[in-house]
Amino acid sequence: MNAVEMRGITKRFPGIVANDQVHLSVNQGEIHALLGENGAGKSTLMNILFGLYQPDEGEIFIREKPVKITGPTKAAALGIGMVHQHFMLVEPFTVTENIILGAEPTSRGCIDRHRAEREVREISEKYGLRVDPTARIRDISVGMQQRVEILKTLYRGAEVLIFDEPTAVLSPQEIDELMEIMENLVREGKTIIFITHKLKEIMRICDTVTVIRRGKTIGSTSVKGTSEQELASMMVGREVSFSVNKQESRPGKTVLKVQSLTVKDSRGVEAVRGLDLEVRAGEIVGLAGVDGNGQSELLEAITGLRKAHAGDILLNGEAITRLQPRAIARRGVGHIPEDRQKRGLVLDFSIGENMVLQTYDQTPFAKGFLLRYPEIFRHAKRLIEDFDVRTPDEQTHARALSGGNQQKAIIAREVDRDPDLLIAAQPTRGLDVGAIEFIHRRLVEQRDKGKAVLLMSLELDEILKLSDRIAVMYGGRIAGWLNPKTTNEEEIGLLMAGGKVGEEVAQG
């Protein structure tokens, strides 16, 4: 039986057809992958199924019955739940409070807290979603927050769960746990629609995959009879190369030098403890590590967003330790930030304005105090073309772009500034395989132009593929340096977990 069927769905936005006669049929009890390039229309299609958007054309059937999904409440009543990529939780509230919000169990007009907590505990045990019902959202990890989102849908009786890029924000360990949870859910008879750009994940747990490209359905296939290569070319419409072609690096002078740096996190705890690091011109240094071992704080300290507690940071031999972010950027540091929506973009600004977020007051974008919008938009137009950012035009608000295209816009801006040191934190998070290939090539290109690149990534694949040297961070220090040619995932994993490795490449 079909749990969900969407027929001939069309959805237009100003200047773009996001969904063009899309078909999707999902069997009861399966994990169905939705695969497509950035901006292909996956989130749009799911927002339609969840009642956030109304389709311009097309029909929807739930358990073979035609339905009109007028809003999220209607969707919930039909047993559809959605876990959004950007969470919608109330930070100061507890897990239980967040879960029951809007569907509170009451007794004599008051919220029945005990019953609520019991119910939440029951559901979480049933599906192996271990969370503390009394913890506050702001105190728990991203992975836990995601579980709360899942619990929220289950609490409302969801039979069909939509996951929009749930793994993009998770560490590899958390991804493993999520996969287990998904398997539990299916075992209990739930149906899952799963959006991801990671083909490995699809091969691992999905039954069927539907591919869409530029708003149109390309086809559906059973996962058993396909391969990553085939899926990639189906999605992009051409052969995709998974390996990065790069020459031997020819490192030059030291661009970034970090000396016994100590940085405190927001709670005042030392997150970086006496760390030393060197990145030279013409090389890519990969920064590996389990999330939360001080990587974010290190990058924030280098870019001036966080104060260094002790130690020095030198750029081309000059101290930048106590400079403001602007001064650091102007001395030649580019930064692709970890959190694109929080740091990287002003969502209510046009793409054009976002492309000059640091340089708006310089020629040619300004003349004296006055902005020169024609120049700003011309600049944006060029970047949009160069980096294949899919947007109706350069005046569209960043908010209207698909997640992956927002990311591409940031990368375009930072790479185009042509900095001596490019800091890339999770640069390909949320990008499709075609776009990843493209971004990887641009990073190597920067390196070959003699720029220094510091790449932070939670994906070991990416680190291994791109880096010339790998620094593994553990507990606020560099636990060891590895040579990507001779090391492997196991060895990195060991260092990441705090272990020791015999062969190490000397720093420098």
Place this chain on the structure above:
Amino acid sequence: MKHLEQIHNQSAWLTSLISVLLGMLVGAGMMLAAGYDPLLAYGALFQNAIFQPYDLGETIRTITPLILTGLAVGLAFRTGLFNIGVEGQMIIGSLAAAIVGLKFSLPPVLHSAAAVAAAAVAGALWAFIPGLLKAVRGVHEVITTIMMNFIALNLSNWLVRTWLSNGADSTDKIKESASLRWDLLSQWFDNSRIHLGIMIALLAAYGMYVLLWKTTYGFELRAVGYNPHASEYAGMNVKRSILSSMMISGMFAGLAGACQLLGTSGYLSIRGGFEGIGFDGIAVALLGANAPIGILLAAVLFGVLTYGGGNMQFAADVPFEVIRVVFAAIILFVAANLSQSIFSRARGMRREPHA
């Protein structure tokens, strides 16, 4: 022109327009229920607000401070701040203008210019305090600006009674040289109290447009308002930005105070409570979607309703309170964004953050 559309997008225009119509409909309903003839009342209202030169002049005089307080609130909104203290900043503006107008002796044009400038600076400084508290200590501006309103009110009253008069309830008239009245202008409008403040208000509206959407500084102010984290990342000085926004907003409020004092009343008196023009600015900004042109139009509408509503009492015997209800209803409709949901139902689309 596409750029202009962005500042004031189509849906904002529609929201405002529909809300005004709905608000007036609610007023009409009330009048019917109370046994008045709404057509007659509204007819009298508009007729008495614009058709006679004298009324037109008085309406413009009513509109003038509304534009300025609307701009004050709107600019703050656009930069992520909620300035409830416009009322107090305006009082301080009036106070400064009165001091310069009473205590200084300067040649005519210079004197009024000095008084206006003093009011602007005073308003800005009054807003500086909550701005500083917000930027440095993170104290929410709503709380501090409300408290500053009360301090302003009492400070003004105390000074009127002590330094600016001999224990009287009001000061003397300011010197003629400091006045914003211009005889020729008054004569054109049949000796109404219209004054040059309208020019100040129009210039201020244009100034806000240029500042926010044409200058690099405005780019910063807007960016910080929308997303302080990204602005910090981009190297902008978030604290300075918050402080400047607050002060520019206070400056507009101070100018409103100058217009009231140097143009309309000519003297300062003890206030029993808040006049409310500063609070009306919130309504004006909301209806005008925080854009200069929108604020101008909204101020015109509210000015017409206020002044015409006063006359409506006499012409159609409808109490003025009905007009306040219309105000409130309009604002409720804008705030609830009712028209948007009507439209989304009709066209089947809704704006949602990207997921």
